[in-house]
Amino acid sequence: MTNSEHIKRNTATDNAVKDDFPANTHAVFSSRANTLNRALLDGFLKHQHDASVRRSHLFNGRYENIYLTPEQIPELKQLLDEACGHARRITGIDDLQAGCWFNFMPPGAVTTVHSHDDDDELLSAVYYVSVAGNSGNLIIHEGNKQHTITPEQGMFVFFAPDVVHEVSENLSSHERLSIAINFGKRKLDSE
Numbered sequence: 001m002t003n004s005e006h007i008k009r010n011t012a013t014d015n016a017v018k019d020d021f022p023a024n025t026h027a028v029f030s031s032r033a034n035t036l037n038r039a040l041l042d043g044f045l046k047h048q049h050d051a052s053v054r055r056s057h058l059f060n061g062r063y064e065n066i067y068l069t070p071e072q073i074p075e076l077k078q079l080l081d082e083a084c085g086h087a088r089r090i091t092g093i094d095d096l097q098a099g100c101w102f103n104f105m106p107p108g109a110v111t112t113v114h115s116h117d118d119d120d121e122l123l124s125a126v127y128y129v130s131v132a133g134n135s136g137n138l139i140i141h142e143g144n145k146q147h148t149i150t151p152e153q154g155m156f157v158f159f160a161p162d163v164v165h166e167v168s169e170n171l172s173s174h175e176r177l178s179i180a181i182n183f184g185k186r187k188l189d190s191e
Contacts (some may be wrong), residue, residue, distance in 0.1 A: 022140055022147045026158040028086050030127070033154025036075050040129045041177055043073030044102055056101075059112050065101040065180070076100070079127060080181070083156060087123050087183045090158055095186040096122070103167075105136055105176040111167035113141070116182050121161035123183040128155050132174035136167045151178070 021027065030036065047053060047068055055063035070077035080098045087096050103111060103126075116124040126138065128151040138149040138157060141164040148168075149157060159165070161182065170176050 021149065022142045022145075022159075022163075024160060025140065025147075025149075025163075026086075026090055026156075027149070028156045028158065029152075030079070030082060030154045030156065032078060032082060036079055037129050037153060039075040040073060040079065040179070043075065044068060044104065044129075044177060047072045048102070048104065057112075057114075060109070062106070062109055064103055064111055066104060067101045076179075079179070083125060083127065083181050084183065086156060086158065087125070091123055091183070093122065093185065096183045097186045098181050098183050100179050100181045103178045103180055105167065105170045105178075107170050107173055107175070109176075110136070110169045113164060113166040115162050115164050116180070117162040120184050121182045122185065123158060124161045124163070125156050125158045125181040125183070126151075127179045127181065128153055128177075129179060130175065130177040132172040132176060134170075135172040135174060135176040136170045138165060139168055140165045151176075 048066055050072070054067040055065065056067075057064035068076065070080070080100060084096050084098050087098070088094055105111065131151045131153050136151075138151060140147040140149065140159065151157075
């Protein structure tokens, strides 16, 4: 498959889109999901409790953001390289870099309403590593309207950093793992 065959977009002619994608939101399926997802999940489970791991956004007794690096999970670099390739095509900007964090949702967990426009982000994304049925949908807020996207393993969803979004409750009996990604212009070493 070519990269264009992996893209789902919100267009009137795209019958493959089964979810409610708002304008300027893109879903792309990783061509490497079969090989990466197991390693990403195993690496996360191995390192999530390391003393050196930074965590943030403590809500309802759960850290929504868990920061692991390619040094801990080498396959994370491959995923970020692929994500940057998709982001370059979406934005038309060649010199992008990516930062990321993991979101681990046990049964009953939700991710609160937020956006990613804290700094100079140009694009945001989420990548789904491990998703059971009914383990929480991505809900994108657009004014008074809410768009619901059902995640699938191996799926990236790209959106503007100022898009307000949340994840509904994990109603399954399985944990759900995703990786949030922000893209910005590559900084020069002298900056």
